[in-house]
Amino acid sequence: MKKILFPFLLSIALVSCEQEADIELPDTAPKLTVSCFISPEQDSVTAFITWSRPVFSTNGDDRPIDDLEVSITDESSEAFFQYDFNIGQYVLSLAEYPLALGVEYTLRVKAPTGEEVEARTVIPAELPSIESATLDSSSYSNSFGEEINEFTYKTTLLNNSADFQYYRLIYYNEDVWFPGKEYASIEGQSYSDDGSLVNDRLYIEENITYYGYNGAVSNKRLAVVHCSEAYYRYHKTLQNQTFGNPFAEPTIVYSNVEGGLGAFGAYRMVEVAY
Secondary structure (H helix, E strand, O other): OHHHHHHHHHHHHHHHOOOOOOOOOOOOOOOEEEEEEEOOOOOEEEEEEEEOOOOOOOOOOOOOOOOOEEEEEOOOOEEEOEEEOOOOEEEEEOOOOOOOOOOEEEEEEEOOOOOEEEEEEEOOOOOOOEEEEEEEEEEEEOOOOOEEEEEEEEEEEEOOOOOOOEEEEEEEEEEEEEOOEEEEEEEEEEEEEHHHOEOOEEEEEEEEEEEOOOOOHHHEEEEEEEEOHHHHHHHHHHHOOOOOOOOOOOOOOOOOOEOOEEEEEEEEEEEEEO
């Protein structure tokens, strides 16, 4: 009887210790969130801007985002973005405001309610210098009769600056689904910097495998991006996120926006067709 009574009394004691906790959560205000990357090789600059959702809030900020003042300056001249309702972003034509290489630019965003954010970036002076870019491919059938296609990108970049350099390599497939309609899908990415230099060269190798998909080599493309540190760190941390896995380690996405969230960076890009 004692063996049965003791667990019973213990369960009563544990239940009696339960009580409702009234914890006051901190009240945080939404922040302006900016995503903007500039390049002199593009026709225009776009800035995607939203209000953040605070950590302990279930709803986002319902304030409009088409009434913001968005500007870019190199401290000697300034230009203002216009909101494009078709794409939901702020746009600046580079025909009206050409970008200069090696110059630091400041992006500023002001809301009618008083919030202000700003961020800075420097446009790389040099285009990526590619010494070689090859693509090896092979295909075979596994034990289930499924076709396997393997592609190995081998790229060597030359160090073309005394400054520390950052690179992002984007591997994508360009296909035509309908006459006159091209579709590009990113199949892989890799990141490298001057910390991997060997004899003033960077060697990057990327393997991509397809199961039951016959990607033709003629459709393969490579984009080599020489970028600012902010561009590099933002995209690298964004790629490290594991979407849909509740047990994955959290990744803090890089931000260089003062007073808010997001990233403002710069890049120059060279593409390779195989």
